[in-house]
Amino acid sequence: MQLTYTNTAEYSQIIDDLRKSFTNNLTKSLSYRKRQLRQLYKLLEENEDEICDALYKDLRRPKTETMIGEISWCKKESLDAIENLDGWSKPEYVKVGIAHALNGCHIRREPAGTVLIIGAWNYPVLLLLAPFIGAISAGCTVILKPSEVPDNTSATLTKLISKYLDQNAYRVVNGGSEETMELLQFRFDHIFYTGSGRVGKIIMTEAAKHLTPVTLELGGKSPAIIAKDADIPIVARRLIWGKTFNCGQTCVAPDYIICERSVQEALIKEFPRVIKEFLGENPQKSKDYSRIINQKQFDRLNNMLKKTSGKIIYGGITDRDELYISPTIVSDVTEDDELMQHEIFGPIFPIMVVNDLEEALEFVRSRDIPLAIYPFSRSDKTIQHVLDNTRSGATVINDCLMQASVMTLPFGGQGHSGMGSYRGKRSYDVFTHERSVMNTPYFFEKFIGFRYPPYTQRNDKI
């Protein structure tokens, strides 16, 4: 399906229309929001195959991975929002001292306004719809800007969103980086961006011109720290799954392994066995293994492989015509290796050897704060030590990726891996303004008259 870019000359009208709908309270009632959330659920339920087919065309991704990694999570999130919206939106009466006991002090939860959500290409459904669910729940009017890279999926979503959801409140705008820059010249009440840190800085700079708050869901190099006592066969299965799911094009994929030499030796014996078990002798023939999204990304990964000074101990097979890169294990990479300079975002797994756990933690601390850290050990003490001596958006002990499946855990980074978090109720909170309300009835006048001038010493005791 062809993705058509929205004419940039229409932006102003689209945004005006959405602002009017917001000002006219179209999206404010809870019944309206729930109706739209039900429509979103229906969109996913009724068009599962079409969405999975689009992702197959874009990434050759197996249906199971699209169901696990995108559609089921979005469905669960919409149901959760429908079920809990009444509770989330209730006014919250706050504790006050005796002096304000009769002021009815409370927090009124209000939609942020007209907001912009910019999605990334690697999970184009989840990364657009999960924040969208938060914005609908909060009562915002929304512009969605899907990534232009997975054109089949973005075209499919554009068609379906305009069919299922109210166009007076929610509009999809398509375009590449130049068009997104034009869009960013308009004022929004919140911008929610998922993608690279490089573009995250551009988004934040443009948002600052209007003092627009931002949520930035970025990437980075998430290490798997393997202690000497780890269960190597289990580590190998869990890490290869995490690295090959969506062909490694996952923001929370384990990026590299850091461990002692004896652990590296054990892992490089185990990894080939696990890759063969999961994807067969030739993963290129496996129906369960995705492709790289496009030639630009393929070339980037291929160049990394050409430049590495590590040892390719398994894989390293590439086919540009098919955008295929086999699961590849590279041992003995050093700190200055090409594979250690940028987020890999592909099925290449470097292993860096250190002398001990302390050296591993020191290395991780010396880098930007990662989106995730994956420590593997049988010892609670070791795990606690890793938690106490590192920082990261999330930590999954003895596993990877699965933090994203728990919507009550905040999903987000820190520092270069992002700003703010979302999922479940937190997505609602992102797009909600907490408005303080306090009521001072006229009859209070006789109790509060002492605060007015002319002041006497009695005023000091207020």
Ligand code: NAD
């Ligand atoms: P990207 O930054 O290239 O693109 C993301 C969005 O930004 C797209 O909608 C694109 O149109 C827009 N964009 C691109 N260039 C722009 C520019 N110059 N000005 C304005 N807008 C622009 O990112 P990507 O390649 O799509 O995604 C890969 C990165 O995203 C990786 O670093 C990955 O880790 C990160 N990521 C993070 C999460 C998360 O939830 N934290 C999820 C997925 C991906």
